[in-house]
């Protein structure tokens with residue numbers, strides 16, 4: 001039955017399959033510059049809805065982080081067997097995913113579980129991360145080549161290689177931020193570029209999807225023994241970062257703020273928090289050129305700036321707390337393209353000056369330390385390094401000296 005439907009779809013489109021391989025088992029299409037008569041049946045359709053913005057990370061590499069939205073537009077299941085990210089100009093592959101590496105990045109709408117098989121009509125987001133050497137040429141334009149096995153294709157033509165999601169790389173100039181905190185051993189938890197909790201937090205808001213937290217960092221802090229807290233985990237005061245001053249990372253104007261939400265007991269996420277209260281006591285700063293900075297979860301009463309106030313880089317804007325949807329005291333910070341912490345797209349930014357003194361071994365090790373108070377497990381043998389104008393990456397332990 002599904003095969004019949006697919007054949008009907010092809011017949012209705014009036015197209016042949018003139019690029020068939022000799023054995024007729026596969027076809028290749030190019031979604032851009034299709035010549036009349038060369039149109040192809042492409043079970044997966046999609047687009048990149050927010051273009052990647054390249055930036056340099058603390059690993060000295062250039063990163064592009066973005067999502068390819070796809071829909072299996074057929075009446076049968078379609079397995080995505082491989083995905084190549086191509087420099088559209090040169091045809092060179094700048095990324096390639098198969099197997100588990102691909103599967104883990106394909107997130108069906110409404111799910112956090114990876115899959116490589118899309119059911120009939122199912123939509124998904126493929127979370128992509130391209131890493132390039134610092135001196136490599138950053139493509140002007142990307143296109144995606146996916147190899148699929150589509151149940152609802154004409155007999156013998158189930159395996160299809162198709163192209164979709166052509167996108168111009170966004171080369172806007174990024175803001176250079178100063179330190180949001182001061183001191184040693186701040187942990188950049190759930191940071192760029194593959195952190196499930198932020199980078200993949202795609203939200204349907206106001207009629208479309210947004211990834212406001214695409215580049216968000218949850219800053220926590222370790223003591224000299226690399227413990228995030230000591231003593232009773234339910235007392236926010238026992239966390240190393242609690243009460244630390246939070247600084248304006250750039251000159252800006254306050255466009256959103258909240259100051260009256262109560263501290264939550266750490267250890268478990270609070271229940272019954274509304275979408276609007278998820279950030280707890282927060283400040284959104286308009287820092288110009290279409291960039292906005294969101295600071296979340298600060299202490300009640302500590303957020304002094306009011307909407308309309310101008311702040312200067314280095315001004316104290318609040319104290320680290322545990323308000324809103326927070327499991328432990330931390331500073332959530334992200335940069336975005338609009339004033340709403342939810343209905344905006346996350347943008348990258350770099351920090352003017354910081355040192356990386358260590359690296360937490362994994363997110364699981366971070367979670368274990370945050371959950372139980374055991375010392376952080378660190379990557380052994382890492383030499384401290386000083387950085388300028390780079391993004392702080394996931395699980396870096398950083399010192400801010402400003």
Ligand SMILES: [Zn+2]
Nearest residue numbers: 216217218332
């Ligand atoms: Zn966060």
